[in-house]
Amino acid sequence: MQNKDALLTLQFEAYPHNLKEVRGLVCQHLKAADFGREVADEVVLAVDEACQNIIRHAYQSEQGGLIDLALYLTNNTLSVELVDYAQPCNPDCCVPKPREPLQPGGLGLHFMNELMDSVSYEKPPAGAGNRLVMTKTHNNKNSGNNKRNNE
Amino acid sequence: MSYQVAQNGEETVVFLDGDVDLERSPSARKVLLEWVEKGQNVVVDMSEVSYIDSSGVASLVEALQASKKNNVDFYLKQVSEPALKVFKLARLEKVFNIIEG
Numbered sequence: 001m002q003n004k005d006a007l008l009t010l011q012f013e014a015y016p017h018n019l020k021e022v023r024g025l026v027c028q029h030l031k032a033a034d035f036g037r038e039v040a041d042e043v044v045l046a047v048d049e050a051c052q053n054i055i056r057h058a059y060q061s062e063q064g065g066l067i068d069l070a071l072y073l074t075n076n077t078l079s080v081e082l083v084d085y086a087q088p089c090n091p092d093c094c095v096p097k098p099r100e101p102l103q104p105g106g107l108g109l110h111f112m113n114e115l116m117d118s119v120s121y122e123k124p125p126a127g128a129g130n131r132l133v134m135t136k137t138h139n140n141k142n143s144g145n146n147k148r149n150n151e
Numbered sequence: 152m153s154y155q156v157a158q159n160g161e162e163t164v165v166f167l168d169g170d171v172d173l174e175r176s177p178s179a180r181k182v183l184l185e186w187v188e189k190g191q192n193v194v195v196d197m198s199e200v201s202y203i204d205s206s207g208v209a210s211l212v213e214a215l216q217a218s219k220k221n222n223v224d225f226y227l228k229q230v231s232e233p234a235l236k237v238f239k240l241a242r243l244e245k246v247f248n249i250i251e252g
Contacts, residue, residue, distance in 0.1 A: 016174040023202070045237070048204055052173050101242045102212055107205035114240055 007033050007071040014055045014065040014084070022069065023048055033073055038144040043078065043136060046115040049108035050082050050132055057093075058086035058130055068128075077137045080116075086129040091121040094132065154182050163191040164228075168199035171207030171234075179207060183214035187221055194250075198229035203237050215247065226250050 008029040012018045023044050030040040051067060059065035068083040096113040099106050112119050116134040124131040155166040163186045171179055186193050195211070211227070218225035226248045230238070238244040 016172070019173055020170055041233070041236075045204065048172070052204065052206065055173070101246050102216070104209065104212075107208060107241060111205055111237075111240060 005072060007073055008069070009071075010069045012067055012069070014051070014059050014067050015063075016052075016055060019048055019051055022051060026069075026071065029071060030078075035078075035138075039136075039138060042115040042144060043080065046112045046134055046136075047080055047082075049111045050080070050134065052108055054082065054084045054086070054130075054132075058084045058089060060086075077135055080134040080136075082132045082134075083124060083128045084130050085127070088124075089121065089130050094119050094121055153178055156182065156186070159194070161192055162194050162224075164194045164196055166196045166199065167207075168201075170202040171200055171210070172202060172204050173206045176204075176206040176210045180210035180213060183210060184217055187214055187217045187223060187225065190221055190223055192224040193218065194226045194228050196228045197231055197234050200231045200234045203234045205241075208237060208241050208243065211247065212243070224248075 008025060010022065010025060012022060026047050027040050027044050030043060031037075035043070047069070051069075054065075054067055055061060066085055068081075070081045072079040072081070094109060094112075096109060096119075097106065099110055109119075112134060116136045118133075118135045120133055122131050122133050154168070157164045157166070165179075165182055165186065167179055169175070183193065183195065193214070195214075215225050228250050230249055235244065238247065
């Protein structure tokens with residue numbers, strides 16, 4: 001998953017204990033690209049939740065799965081790509097649905113959709129199971145959540 | 152990996168700290184449910200929480216719901232700024248009983 005234009009490319013095993021390091025690397029590279037703390041924290045949480053969904057639902061917590069993570073910045077749009085090698089998921093499962101605050105399940109997906117401008121499953125590369133793409137466009141890389149700021 | 156617990160009169164104070172994430176939230180869930188299901192009033196000190204994700208939030212929601220079933224009090228105390236942001240994102244900031252002191 002090498003790309004010279006990527007802010008970060010990373011392959012790691014789909015274990016919960018790897019997520020802290022992944023969060024740290026994502027935050028570090030966003031800050032190096034001049035993203036402010038607030039935006040970086042939001043993207044980090046969205047990435048973390050996406051990784052959790054891969055671990056828990058795509059790989060169903062089985063051991064040994066891999067996750068490819070890449071961050072790209074094109075003009076003002078940050079794209080996050082996550083590729084796994086599990087069985088393909090139903091693309092409809094990432095469509096946000098209305099939820100009550102105390103409703104079990106779906107909170108991670110809610111976070112991803114609240115924090116990012118788009119969340120979608122796209123055609124995975126050959127040999128992969130799923131490819132999740134999240135984007136976030138910012139006129140000001142230091143200001144926080146566009147959706148909530150516009151409310 | 153475990154969390155510190157202290158007795159304060161009739162309350163059990165559970166101190167969550169650091170990252171309450173997919174790796175550590177099972178421990179948080181276990182300790183919170185343990186004390187709630189013993190019939191203890193529980194205060195969760197969140198002043199040292201630097202990060203919380205949906206799995207950590209879900210542990211607190213489950214403990215809150217268990218507290219209602221067991222007819223005990225369940226409060227969050229000194230919620231750190233990062234955790235409060237996540238509660239607001241989850242629209243839970245008014246669902247939890249949050250005390251400042």
